[in-house]
Amino acid sequence: DTAVSQTPKYLVTQMGNDKSIKCEQNLGHDTMYWYKQDSKKFLKIMFSYNNKELIINETVPNRFSPKSPDKAHLNLHINSLELGDSAVYFCASSQDSPLAGGVNEQFFGPGTRLTVL
Amino acid sequence: AQKVTQAQTEISVVEKEDVTLDCVYETRDTTYYLFWYKQPPSGELVFLIRRNSFDEQNEISGRYSWNFQKSTSSFNFTITASQVVDSAVYFCALSANFGNEKLTFGTGTRLTIIP
Numbered sequence: 396d397t398a399v400s401q402t403p404k405y406l407v408t409q410m411g412n413d414k415s416i417k418c419e420q421n422l423g424h425d426t427m428y429w430y431k432q433d434s435k436k437f438l439k440i441m442f443s444y445n446n447k448e449l450i451i452n453e454t455v456p457n458r459f460s461p462k463s464p465d466k467a468h469l470n471l472h473i474n475s476l477e478l479g480d481s482a483v484y485f486c487a488s489s490q491d492s493p494l495a496g497g498v499n500e501q502f503f504g505p506g507t508r509l510t511v512l
Numbered sequence: 513a514q515k516v517t518q519a520q521t522e523i524s525v526v527e528k529e530d531v532t533l534d535c536v537y538e539t540r541d542t543t544y545y546l547f548w549y550k551q552p553p554s555g556e557l558v559f560l561i562r563r564n565s566f567d568e569q570n571e572i573s574g575r576y577s578w579n580f581q582k583s584t585s586s587f588n589f590t591i592t593a594s595q596v597v598d599s600a601v602y603f604c605a606l607s608a609n610f611g612n613e614k615l616t617f618g619t620g621t622r623l624t625i626i627p
Contacts, residue, residue, distance in 0.1 A: 426613070436551075436601055440614040451614050485557060489613070498545040498607045501615060503557035
């Protein structure tokens with residue numbers, strides 16, 4: 396069974412369209428994330444949710460809206476797609492540490508390659 | 513602010529050689545965690561190791577070893593007797609600021625093992 400899954404794996408669309416990427420984790424983790432990897436392979440956090448609550452919202456255009464219907468899912472909706480949105484988007488999850496101040500490793504999904512034409 | 517620097521953009525070595533990937537980090541937090549991830553050509557991100565700032569012991573896992581030195585803010589990764597399957601982009605990452613556990617990634621080092 397895949398631990399962190401994303402759909403679709405590839406997404407090709409026209410500028411101006413609205414699209415969604417879905418993410419699911421079956422690890423029982425409390426926290427989920429979205430990262431963007433650009434064409435130069437640079438990885439940057441976009442959002443994180445802990446138990447369905449938004450924790451991190453980096454400087455991301457408000458055309459990007461994450462939605463967490465439950466703690467196993469974190470979907471990413473993008474409105475009015477632009478050429479610069481072309482990238483690979485990774486979903487990840489991690490377990491809250493039982494010890495105060497601990498940070499556990501994040502497990503990543505396979506990525507969704509978004510191409511905006 | 514947190515920052516991770518991987519100064520080596522690309523490295524190529526011949527199979528069976530040893531290779532060290534450098535990672536230098538910056539953070540004002542006294543408690544933090546360091547990570548290495550591997551991204552093979554297939555594109556997924558594979559977790560390799562996590563190290564907290566209080567544990568400076570070096571770690572060895574098979575052909576992989578990590579050298580953490582707080583004095584130089586470095587967390588270097590060595591592959592011994594490299595193999596073609598080690599070809600990948602390797603990312604060093606830092607997490608601190610608890611309650612906001614984002615990973616700050618370095619720019620990655622592309623390692624190519626030549627058969």
